[in-house]
Amino acid sequence: MPEPTRWHTSPNLALNQQVAERRAAGERIIHLGFGESRLPVFGPLAERLATGAREGGYGPVAGSAGAREAAAGYFGRRRLPTSADQIVLGPGSKPLLMALQHVLPGDVLLPRPAWNSYAPQVRLAGKRAYGVPIPAECGGVPDPAAVREVVRSARAAGGDPRVVILTLPDNPTGTLAPPALIREIGALARELDLVIVSDEIYRDIVHDPATPFLSPAEIAPERTVITTGLSKTLAIGGWRVGVCRFPETEAGRRARDGVVSVASDVWSTLAVPMQEVTAYAFAEPPEIRERLADSARLHGVVAREVHRIMTAAGADCRPPTGAFYVYPDFGPLRGLLAGKGVTGSDSLQRHLLDAHGVMVLAGHHLGDDTSALRFKAATSMLYGDTVKEQEESLAAPDPLTLPHVADVLTRLEEAIGELAGG
Template sequence: MNGSYGPTRWQTSPNLDLNQRVAQRQAAGDPLVHLGFGESRLPAFGPLVERLVAGAGRNAYGPVEGADSVRAAAAGYFARRRLPTEPGQVIVAPGSKPLLMALQLVVPGDVLLPRPCWNTYAPQARLAGKRVFGVPIPEACGGAPEPAALRQTLRTARAQGHDPRILILTLPDNPTGTLAPPALVRELAAIAEDENLLIVSDEIYRDVLHDPATPFLSPAEVAPERTVVTSGLSKSLALGGWRIGVARFPAGPWGEHLRTGVVSVASELWSTLAGPMQEVAQYAFDEPPEIRRRLADSARLHGAVARAVHRIMVDAGARCRPPTGAFYVYPDLEPLRERLAPRGVTDSPSLHRQLFDQHGIVVLAGHHLGDDEHALRFKAATSMLYGTTREQQEASLAAPDPLELAHVREGLTRIEEGFHKLCA
C-alpha cells in the first residue's frame, strides 16, 4: 500500500471510535471541545420528521434499489444539477457508505485516492481485497489528486504489476473543506479517459458549498460514461443517524452492468432502504421550497463557523487552506515544529494527544486520513460548535451572525485559548 491509510483490517473506524471515547469522557464530566467527528450538528428539520412519521406504515421490504417514486425524485435532484438522469440509473441505500463498499466489491482492480482523504475509502478497498495508492493533493485544494502525481503513481503501480482502475474524488472535500476547481476536475477526467479508470465522485457535500456562486463541476458532466456519483442526506440535511444514501450510475451498458452488480450486493447485505426513510428521501430529493431554504441556511452557518476556526488556526501560525465547502478545516502546524518539539509534539499522534489531554480539544489526527504520520496536520470538524441542545442549534441556524451567539463564541474562545497555549 502506498501511503498511510487508517486502521488495520479489523479495527473500528478511527472517527467512530474517537466519537465514542469522547462521549464517555463528556458523560464523566470532562469539558471537551469536540472537533473530531464529521457530523452536521443540527436538529432534524421538522418537515422531515413529519415525513418520517408519515412513512411509518411502510413496513414492507420493497424493491432492492428503492421504490420508483424515490428514484424518480433522486433523478430529478441530479437533473437540476446538470446531470440528466433516468430513475433506472439510481439506487437508494442506508447511507452512501454501503454503496461505496458495494462498488468496491463489484468493480475489479486497485484504488487511487487523494492523500489525505476520508478515512473510510481505504479500509473499504482493503476489505474488498484491493491495494490502495495514495496520491498527494494540490496546494490549492483537497478531494482530488495532483494530476502529474496521479500519472506517475499509475506508471509506478503498473510497472510493479498492480492494476489501479478506480479513482475516488470528494467534491467538496472531507477533510480539507475545499473544492477542486472545474479545471482540475476536467484534467482528472481526461486522465481517467486516457487510463481507462472508473471515477467514483463522492458528492455528499455538494449542497454544503458556503457560497452558492462557487463553480462546481462534477466529473459526471465531462466523463459521464465512466463516473458513478454518490451522495446522501447525512451532511446537507443533518440526517446522519437516519442513513439515507443514493448513487447515480452512468447511462448505457457499462453503467447498467455496474448498477446490476451493486443491486446484487445490496440484496445480500441490506435488502433495501427502510420504508420510512424512503418517504423522507422522496420528499427531500424533490426539494420543495422549505428544503431549499434549509439547505441555504445550513450552508451559510457552516461557512461562517468554518471561516472563524480557519482564522484562529492561521493566527496561531498554522498553514491552512481557506474552507469553501463542507464543515472542516485541515491545519498544518509545520511552521511551528521547532516551537512544539520541546512539548513532545513531533508527529500527528503526539499532536492529537497534546490537544486532547492538555487542552481539551479533540481533533482527528491526519495519519488516520492517509497523511504522513510525521506531519503536524489534523482535521477539525467545525460543525460541532453549533451548540449542545436543540434550542442552541436552531439559534445558530437562525442567527444573522452565529459568531455573536454566546455558546458559539465560547467554543471558539476555548479553541483560540488552547492553540495560543499550545503554540506560545
C-alpha cells in the same frame, strides 16, 4: 496458519465514543473530531418519517420508483439528466461505496489525505489502495501529474489501478476542487482508462452560492459514478440515507446491477420510512432549499472563523470553501512543539486532548504522513449543545455573536494559542 485479521473501529467513530465517555465523566471537551452536522432534525423530515413508518414491507432492492424518480430529478437540476433506472438507494452512502468496491474491478487511487473509510473499504474488498498527494490549492482530488506517475509505476510493477475516488467538496480539507482541475482529472481518466467514483455528499454545502461546482459526470459521464446522501446536508446522519447514480452506458448498467446484487444479500433495501424521506428531500421543495441554504451559510461562517484561529496561531491551512472542515498544518511550529513532546500527528492529537481539552482527528488516520503535524477539525460540532441553541445558530444573521457559539470559539482560540505558545 495465517495470523487472524486485526479488526479496528473506524477512528472517527472511536473518537466520538471517547468524547462521549469523557464528557459523561465531567470533562469539558471541545469536540472537533467527528464529521457530524450538529443541527436539529428539520420538522418536515420527521413528519415524512412518521408517514413512512406505517409501511412495514421490504419493497424493491434498488428503492421505490418514487424515491428514485426524486433522486433523478435532483441530479437533473444539476446539469445531469438522469433516469430513475440509473439510481440505487442504500442505508447511507458508506455501504454503497463499499458495494462499489466489490463491483468495480481494479485497485483504487485515493487523494492523500482522504476520508478515513475509503482505504479500509478498499482493503476489505481485497484490493490495493494507492495514496496520491493532493494539489496545493485544494483537497478531494489527487494531483493529476502524480496520478499519471503512480498509475505508470503501479502497472509496471504488476498493480492494477483502475478506479479513482474524488470528494467534492472535500473531507478532510473543507475545499472544493475548481472546474479546471475536474476537467483535467476527467481527461486523465479517459487517457488512463480509470473509472471515477465521485463522492458528492457535501455538494450542497458550498459556502458561497456563486462558487462554480463541476461534477466529473459532466466531463466524463460514461465513466463516472456519483454517491451522495442526506447525512451532511440535512443533518440526519443517524437515519442512513444514501444514493448512487450510475452512467447510462452498458458498463454503468453492469455496475448498477452488481450493486443491486450486493444490496440484495447485505441490506435488502433502504428502510421504507427512509424512502419516504428520500422522495421528499430530493424533490427539494422550497422549505428544503431554504434549509440547505441556511445550513451552508452557517457552516461557512464557523469554518472560516476556525480557519482564522488556526492561521493566527501560525498554522498553514487552505481556506475552507465547502463542507465543514479545516485541515491545519502546524509544521511551521515543529521546533516549538517538539519541546512539548509533539513530533507527529498522533502525539499532536493526544496533546491537544490531554493538555487543552480539544479532540481532533489526526492526519495519519486519513492517509497522511505520521510525522506531519496535521489534523482534521470538524467545525460543525460548534453550534450549541441543545436544539434551541442550534436552531438559534441556524437562524442568526451572525452566529459568531451568539453567546454559546462565541464561548466555545473563545475556548478553542485560547487552547490553540496555548498549543502554539512558547
